[in-house]
Amino acid sequence: QVQLVESGGGLVQAGDSLSLSCAFSGRPFVTAAMGWFRQAPGKEREFIAVINWSGSSTRYADSVKGRFTISRDNTKNTAYLQMNSLKPEDTAVYYCAADFRTIGLSTSITSYDYWGQGTQVTVSS
Numbered sequence: 001q002v003q004l005v006e007s008g009g010g011l012v013q014a015g016d017s018l019s020l021s022c023a024f025s026g027r028p029f030v031t032a033a034m035g036w037f038r039q040a041p042g043k044e045r046e047f048i049a050v051i052n053w054s055g056s057s058t059r060y061a062d063s064v065k066g067r068f069t070i071s072r073d074n075t076k077n078t079a080y081l082q083m084n085s086l087k088p089e090d091t092a093v094y095y096c097a098a099d100f101r102t103i104g105l106s107t108s109i110t111s112y113d114y115w116g117q118g119t120q121v122t123v124s125s
Contacts, residue, residue, distance in 0.1 A: 002026035002114045004096050009119030012086055016123075020081040022096030022116055030054075033099040034072055034079040035112060038092035038121075045095070047107040049081060059105045064090075086123045093118040 008020040022034065035050040049060045049070035058070050069082040079096055097112035106112070 002098070004098060004114055004116035006094065006096050006116040006119040009094060009121045011122045011124065014087055014123055014125050016086050017082070017084045018086060018121060020083070020094055020096075020119060020121075022079040022081075024077045024079065024096075024098060027098075027100070029077040029098075030074045031100060032113075033102060033105060034070070035097045035099060035106070036070060036079075036081045037095045037097060037109065038090075039095070039118075040089075040092040043092075045109055047109070048094070050099075050105045050107065051079065052105060057105060059107065061107075083121070086121075088123045088125045090121060091123050092121060094121050 003025045005023045033052050036048040037045050039045040051058045051070045051072050055072050067085045072079045095118045096116045098114045099112045102111045
């Protein structure tokens, strides 16, 4: 059974940093691209970042480029999202997801096979 468990969310002030983790189990982690998405109240879920199986290639949404960094540790079956210079508009539930099918880096929700339960990030002004 595949499981993704996010952790690290919380309440921070604008300008602060936060690091999210996504622990993966149930299939060979090294064969999946890992993505992060977020969903704010009343909005659709949106792509944030994705990293390929080896960690050698990444892609970011324009809204977070230069502030967020995605990484992974295949020895720990864990993906990470380092978030710096947080803004109130970053407030959302953050989800990690695993893509076992796409060749390349997908920003599409429909490409991802498995999802975590989400972790809340709230940025106060």
